[in-house]
Amino acid sequence: MSVREATPNVAEARRMLKKGIVIAGVGETEQGVLKDRGSFQLLAEATKLTLDDAGITLAEVDGVVTAFSFVEHTLMHATTLCDYLGFHPGYFASVAVGGATAPLMAVQAALAIDAGLAEVVLCVRGDNTRSGISSSGMIAQAREMTQGEFEWPYGVTTIGGYGLLAQRYMYEYNVPQEALAAVVATQSEHGALKWNAMLREPVTIEDVLNSRMIATPFHVLDCSLVNDGAAAFLVTTADRAKGMQTKPVYIAGIGEGYSHQYISQAKSVDSVRDGLGRAGRRAMEVAGITPQDLDVAEIYDSFSFTPLIALEGFGVCGKGEAGNWVLEGNAKLGGKLPMNTHGGLIRQAHLGAMHHIVEAALQLRGEADDSSRGGGNHQVPNAKWAITNGSGGILAATSALVLSSEPPSA
Amino acid sequence: MAEKNEARIKWTAEQIKQGSRPEGRPFWEGTKEHKFLLPLGLDSRPFWYPRAYAPGTLEDVTWKESKGEGTVYSYSVHYIGPNGSFKGDPPHVVALVDLDEGVRVMTNLVKDEENFPSIGPDDVQIGQRVRVVYEVLSEDVTLPRFTPAD
Numbered sequence: 001m002s003v004r005e006a007t008p009n010v011a012e013a014r015r016m017l018k019k020g021i022v023i024a025g026v027g028e029t030e031q032g033v034l035k036d037r038g039s040f041q042l043l044a045e046a047t048k049l050t051l052d053d054a055g056i057t058l059a060e061v062d063g064v065v066t067a068f069s070f071v072e073h074t075l076m077h078a079t080t081l082c083d084y085l086g087f088h089p090g091y092f093a094s095v096a097v098g099g100a101t102a103p104l105m106a107v108q109a110a111l112a113i114d115a116g117l118a119e120v121v122l123c124v125r126g127d128n129t130r131s132g133i134s135s136s137g138m139i140a141q142a143r144e145m146t147q148g149e150f151e152w153p154y155g156v157t158t159i160g161g162y163g164l165l166a167q168r169y170m171y172e173y174n175v176p177q178e179a180l181a182a183v184v185a186t187q188s189e190h191g192a193l194k195w196n197a198m199l200r201e202p203v204t205i206e207d208v209l210n211s212r213m214i215a216t217p218f219h220v221l222d223c224s225l226v227n228d229g230a231a232a233f234l235v236t237t238a239d240r241a242k243g244m245q246t247k248p249v250y251i252a253g254i255g256e257g258y259s260h261q262y263i264s265q266a267k268s269v270d271s272v273r274d275g276l277g278r279a280g281r282r283a284m285e286v287a288g289i290t291p292q293d294l295d296v297a298e299i300y301d302s303f304s305f306t307p308l309i310a311l312e313g314f315g316v317c318g319k320g321e322a323g324n325w326v327l328e329g330n331a332k333l334g335g336k337l338p339m340n341t342h343g344g345l346i347r348q349a350h351l352g353a354m355h356h357i358v359e360a361a362l363q364l365r366g367e368a369d370d371s372s373r374g375g376g377n378h379q380v381p382n383a384k385w386a387i388t389n390g391s392g393g394i395l396a397a398t399s400a401l402v403l404s405s406e407p408p409s410a
Numbered sequence: 411m412a413e414k415n416e417a418r419i420k421w422t423a424e425q426i427k428q429g430s431r432p433e434g435r436p437f438w439e440g441t442k443e444h445k446f447l448l449p450l451g452l453d454s455r456p457f458w459y460p461r462a463y464a465p466g467t468l469e470d471v472t473w474k475e476s477k478g479e480g481t482v483y484s485y486s487v488h489y490i491g492p493n494g495s496f497k498g499d500p501p502h503v504v505a506l507v508d509l510d511e512g513v514r515v516m517t518n519l520v521k522d523e524e525n526f527p528s529i530g531p532d533d534v535q536i537g538q539r540v541r542v543v544y545e546v547l548s549e550d551v552t553l554p555r556f557t558p559a560d
Contacts, residue, residue, distance in 0.1 A: 139492060142492055148429035149429040149459065150434075150460075153422045153425045153426050154504055154518050155418070155491045155492055155502050156492075157490055159486075160486035160488045163486030212489075213487075214489055216531070217486075263506075264459075265458070
């Protein structure tokens with residue numbers, strides 16, 4: 001089988017982003033068990049919060065990018081939402097690449113703006129996955145992560161599917177369980193400061209190791225959350241953002257990469273790292289930075305292992321070194337590269353990578369201090385560069401963004 | 411235990427029937443005769459899972475019998491499952507096995523005993539040699555699984 005990596009046209013991506021494509025507003029609802037709020041209600045709530053943040057009205061939005069719902073299935077999610085919100089923007093699209101969806105929504109918005117299809121694009125994702133999903137819906141969701149004929153019948157779960165690669169990684173690099181638990185402990189300290197994090201009590205490495213084993217190597221505390229909630233961000237041009245009330249955050253780099261769809265077809269730990277890592281490496285190349293330039297990293301964390309291989313793939317750490325890197329405290333607030341400063345999918349809530357993007361934007365705006373709303377200060381001082389990513393499937397399709405507090409240099 | 415195993419057998423057979431694509435039929439016909447058939451491209455290299463055309467080259471597909479022997483690439487001991495018949499005691503072991511012919515398949519690691527109970531969490535390791543066993547789920551479906559080689 002011949003595999004050819006597409007030659008990325010970095011210059012063309014830079015041309016687009018140098019025009020100044022920004023995130024000019026963000027919004028997050030409460031996260032958790034929200035029994036009285038339906039899927040579209042949550043999307044509408046996140047939309048209102050985001051428009052209020054930017055200081056604009058719905059009438060000023062001329063593009064909408066949405067994702068999908070596990071609860072209210074529709075083949076036309078974007079226009080279904082537009083109808084619910086009561087407006088008819090000229091540009092609409094739905095993106096469905098699992099956990100990679102959120103960064104790809106931002107890319108889709110940027111492309112639409114660059115093509116002149118829209119100028120102010122609302123990107124919104126959310127669902128009442130916790131309260132609204134049926135058991136058959138839950139099973140269908142798990143089945144979709146696997147090859148239906150040759151994986152699913154063996155009783156594999158999403159957790160165990162990740163476990164297969166995690167255990168191989170731990171075997172190849174002699175990585176202890178403590179390294180995975182350190183990701184959880186680190187993020188739990190951050191989640192304690194985030195106003196809407198579902199889990200606000202910090203946990204220790206021992207707490208993680210003592211929690212119930214679900215599928216090796218993952219304990220219950222190694223796993224991400226299932227919740228109701230929504231989040232949104234507004235993408236527009238730097239020029240258009242001048243009329244809005246927030247400090248714009250620049251999309252400086254975009255990238256995608258993957259090595260497999262089904263975990264049984266992943267060739268090796270190396271190939272997975274390289275495939276998903278390409279997303280982050282490409283995003284940094286477009287932005288013209290190296291991992292050393294990063295101030296904050298909001299890294300997709302479906303399980304405690306997930307960020308480790310991404311950190312290595314992006315070049316933040318060497319192969320097999322991310323576990324020690326986290327154990328040494330580098331990922332903590334105050335460490336070398338604070339990671340998942342909002343608690344991540346493991347401690348805050350799981351809406352794909354939506355919250356990672358919102359948190360990265362808040363960090364770069366200098367507004368990651370939730371002291372006034374019942375949380376705490378989790379601001380990385382003077383953060384200028386952030387990387388964020390999402391991964392769909394089991395360490396499969398990955399999309400990454402580099403965001404910056406400053407406009408791209410000419 | 412026995413009831414649970416019956417529920418698992420029923421569920422698994424249903425999932426395979428529902429999930430089957432036409433291009434996989436030769437494989438499932440093969441397992442009924444205790445043959446593990448691998449799809450090949452024109453370059454005679456096996457690939458997995460079955461497709462209508464060889465992946466990457468889109469050549470026509472032929473089939474060849476695997477010896478059904480391989481090595482554990484990785485595994486995850488599952489204390490949960492996609493439904494109640496998998497959940498709990500004993501846990502089931504999901505594994506990736508590299509067949510000697512050069513493809514990787516997902517499977518369960520089981521004891522070669524009546525009803526093929528799961529092997530214990532401490533009896534599995536990466537690099538372990540395994541061989542195929544066939545579990546008759548129904549008249550239509552025979553499921554290949556793997557057991558430690560003697």
